[in-house]
Amino acid sequence: MAEKVTAQMVAERAGVSQSAVSRVFTPGASVSARTEKKVREAASALGYRPNVLARAMVSGRSRMIGLVVAYLENQFYPEVLEKLSNALQAEGYHILVFMASQEAGTLDTVVEEILDYQVEGIVLASVSLSSDLASRCQAAGVPVVLFNRSQDIDGISAVTSDNFTGAFQVGQFLLAGEHERIAYLAGWEGASTQRDRQRGFVAALDVAGRRLHAWEDGRFEPSRTADAVRIMFDRSSRPDAVFVAGDQMALIAMDVLRHELGLSVPGDVSVVGFDDVPAASWLSYRLTTVRQQADLMVARCVSTLLRAIETPGAAPERHAIEAPLILRASARIPQGWTQ
């Protein structure tokens, strides 16, 4: 195993000082063309590359962003991770991943660990934050942005879809489709996304003087979801439409409805989801759903984060990205329904 190549070694070979080497590899520094040339030659001859960690120590810039994720089973998150990583890589940052179990206590530990690595920022995907923890991050001067979750905590930015409006549209859509018994299959109640979707959906029914015909909680968990569907449809007047708070649950619901309960979707029941995960467009499902625009969300997340890093005093930003209804074949489409 060869020796580690240091700036010092490059300096000696190039016949300059070690700081000259540093300057060559520091974007806005002043170096003469001659020095630069000598240094670059020596550097590539030796295979030198700056040590990010050493640089971080003195400059305080680790070029790392901590990402906390909980549910990678939900296809939406891998997609986000991929896009986020790419966007950040383009800006010279890299992602340090931390998996959080759903238990509350874990998150605190995890965030502490993240801080130990001197990350420049933290993205919390699908998890919420205690205000206590939030202030520890602030104390450490590390900006936090919540992704797909929002919270009214001082100084915490958040990027979500416009869950309320997205769900509101679904309500209108189902109403326009002349459904008689409209149900809602909820996600985990602790999630702000779930709450906003429920509120938006109920609000739309409300406007029409209508109420939920049935409500069950699937908690975003597969087996819990299947049970919820069974319960919801095991009654004399079963729903003729269900809005499901997430695609992962909606796909399971369709499967149970069709293959276990022998119902036709959308013949007997219309199903609408939320997220638009890749599987939603598979031919077996063709799920009508509300799309979370991952690209836009990620872009906003990155810009928010970078701004916070660059401008320490910056006010927190809250963004709600438009979430359009995507018409496919799992729900009856009202006559003349546009967009």
Add this chain to the structure above:
Amino acid sequence: MAEKVTAQMVAERAGVSQSAVSRVFTPGASVSARTEKKVREAASALGYRPNVLARAMVSGRSRMIGLVVAYLENQFYPEVLEKLSNALQAEGYHILVFMASQEAGTLDTVVEEILDYQVEGIVLASVSLSSDLASRCQAAGVPVVLFNRSQDIDGISAVTSDNFTGAFQVGQFLLAGEHERIAYLAGWEGASTQRDRQRGFVAALDVAGRRLHAWEDGRFEPSRTADAVRIMFDRSSRPDAVFVAGDQMALIAMDVLRHELGLSVPGDVSVVGFDDVPAASWLSYRLTTVRQQADLMVARCVSTLLRAIETPGAAPERHAIEAPLILRASARIPQGWTQ
């Protein structure tokens, strides 16, 4: 934004030297109970936590593992990432993620970047390595382990499923099911996994004096896969069984077969996949497939990696994890077929 709490500050408050503080936070160091108590009190009063980066600089242990992934769309990888991250977290390591595009050039850049962060090891999931790059890692003293890919490069460890045997079983299974026209839908030809699966499958047919009735290449890409299926079945004597090199492709194949070509699975065609992604067990598919045992693969990957980190001179390890055939409903099950 509060000042950063250093070991020095803790030392002053506790009335001890800074190295005493360091020792308290270093597992096997010798400290008196009295000193430890004083330090811990001061530390928690101040909210002190050791700086991983500073520690890494002097000890050479960054507690970071670089992970390179290419296809997060394949559900198998998010699963692996989650398990890998959890296993590594349990050992005090964390994952620095790097996304690699499929282009060859990118990978080199990416691995260089990883090295800049002084990671202690690298896991390459579903990408191969140029021998040139491999030696750069060796030179840097950073062990590499390939995950779900294998290569005969000096000093590079690899963990895969036993793709050959897994695929071989599929061949036997389809043969026992008395299929007449057996086809193979390949993945990207550059992948060692794909090659081993094909070899294993063909070998099983060979033993019975049989040959592939049709062969197409889906490259592990959705649209390419759908086309491949159309081509494969648009002929007078269409296959009555297909082994597909990956579940992601197999699910698409089932959809095209059923919903576009109007064929019954397994009535008209038996379909068998490889991976056993979560969606394979969904009621709409019930895909018979070969399971990649992610838990075992990850555990092996971690132990291999840690051993290489601990024992710099260690010989590379190659592991092929058993991959059992999981019987579900997408392929005709031979009379009396066991296991």
Add this chain to the structure above:
DNA sequence: CTGAAAGCGCTAACAA
């Protein structure tokens, strides 16, 4: 524009 010098926060000998 360039070099010398002073650390960033910590661990690891080395004495005491």
Add this chain to the structure above:
DNA sequence: TTGTTAGCGCTTTCAG
């Protein structure tokens, strides 16, 4: 068991 002393590899004043 403890404190003292060197640095790890780099950026960043500060003179020149």
